[in-house]
Amino acid sequence: MSTDHRALHGAVLRWYDAHARELPWRSESATPWAVLVSEFMLQQTPVSRVLPVYEQWLERWPTPAALAEEPAGEAVRAWGRLGYPRRALRLHAAAVAIVERHGGEVPSDHQALRALPGIGDYTAAAVATFAFGQRHPVLDTNVRRVFGRLVTGVELPPTSVTAAERALATELLPDDDSAPAWSVAVMELGALVCTAGKPECERCPVQHDCAWQAAGRPAYDGPPRRAQAWAGTDRQCRGRLMAVVRDSDGPVPSSRLAEAWHEPAQQARCLASLVDDGLLVRVSTDAYALP
Numbered sequence: 001m002s003t004d005h006r007a008l009h010g011a012v013l014r015w016y017d018a019h020a021r022e023l024p025w026r027s028e029s030a031t032p033w034a035v036l037v038s039e040f041m042l043q044q045t046p047v048s049r050v051l052p053v054y055e056q057w058l059e060r061w062p063t064p065a066a067l068a069e070e071p072a073g074e075a076v077r078a079w080g081r082l083g084y085p086r087r088a089l090r091l092h093a094a095a096v097a098i099v100e101r102h103g104g105e106v107p108s109d110h111q112a113l114r115a116l117p118g119i120g121d122y123t124a125a126a127v128a129t130f131a132f133g134q135r136h137p138v139l140d141t142n143v144r145r146v147f148g149r150l151v152t153g154v155e156l157p158p159t160s161v162t163a164a165e166r167a168l169a170t171e172l173l174p175d176d177d178s179a180p181a182w183s184v185a186v187m188e189l190g191a192l193v194c195t196a197g198k199p200e201c202e203r204c205p206v207q208h209d210c211a212w213q214a215a216g217r218p219a220y221d222g223p224p225r226r227a228q229a230w231a232g233t234d235r236q237c238r239g240r241l242m243a244v245v246r247d248s249d250g251p252v253p254s255s256r257l258a259e260a261w262h263e264p265a266q267q268a269r270c271l272a273s274l275v276d277d278g279l280l281v282r283v284s285t286d287a288y289a290l291p
Contacts, residue, residue: 073290090118142190
């Protein structure tokens with residue numbers, strides 16, 4: 001490791017010590033299961049929306065076994081309005097697998113984590129790092145943006161993780177026991193300071209070492225990055241239909257679901273897709289329920 005890397009680590013870690021948010025999944029008392037739950041919930045969802053659902057979830061299901069004992073539909077119901085409810089099904093499936101394969105304990109081995117349902121490279125690395133103190137590159141969107149600006153000099157990272165990004169993240173990892181703290185510190189720096197839209201470079205602890213800053217903060221010139229639409233989309237329609245069933249005590253008749261969306265063809269298409277995804281089940285010829 002170069003002297004420059006040690007200086008970089010020191011600056012970011014000191015900043016984190018002074019500015020880190022107190023979040024329950026970062027607490028020393030957080031179990032590996034709590035860390036895993038947080039990682040599922042935080043995918044594409046702001047911390048402020050995750051916190052209340054996370055706390056209710058762990059109060060009800062403090063262990064993988066507690067969740068695995070209940071139907072998957074209860075996980076979908078408890079997921080509420082966090083969005084992307086397939087994550088709830090995957091988290092339930094992961095809990096079942098943890099019980100069946102690992103005696104109810106979240107595995108510490110990276111490959112065993114990666115083999116669980118719904119867990120990809122990022123989540124496996126994050127849980128191994130934050131729950132078990134291991135040394136893995138943890139590449140979420142915030143980290144990729146920080147490294148892209150700091151080292152590569154680009155405003156925004158590619159749309160998907162590249163081999164070069166993985167190599168850079170691995171190179172920048174401290175080779176001592178501060179590696180987990182470094183990973184969460186860089187993530188926090190991207191979330192609070194080196195943000196996508198309005199980075200506050202004057203608050204950055206490594207602004208004088210930043211390649212993007214030195215280059216005059218050139219604008220992103222890669223492939224177009226389209227903001228996700230919401231109004232009138234299938235995502236909105238699916239959300240409306242899910243809300244009706246989730247908030248009901250029992251099966252919901254088709255006629256009530258038809259009233260939830262103004263466009264019949266889109267409503268029918270989205271209802272069919274929810275059944276295909278396993279988020280709803282057809283319990284009779286004209287009624288639907290959670291799985």
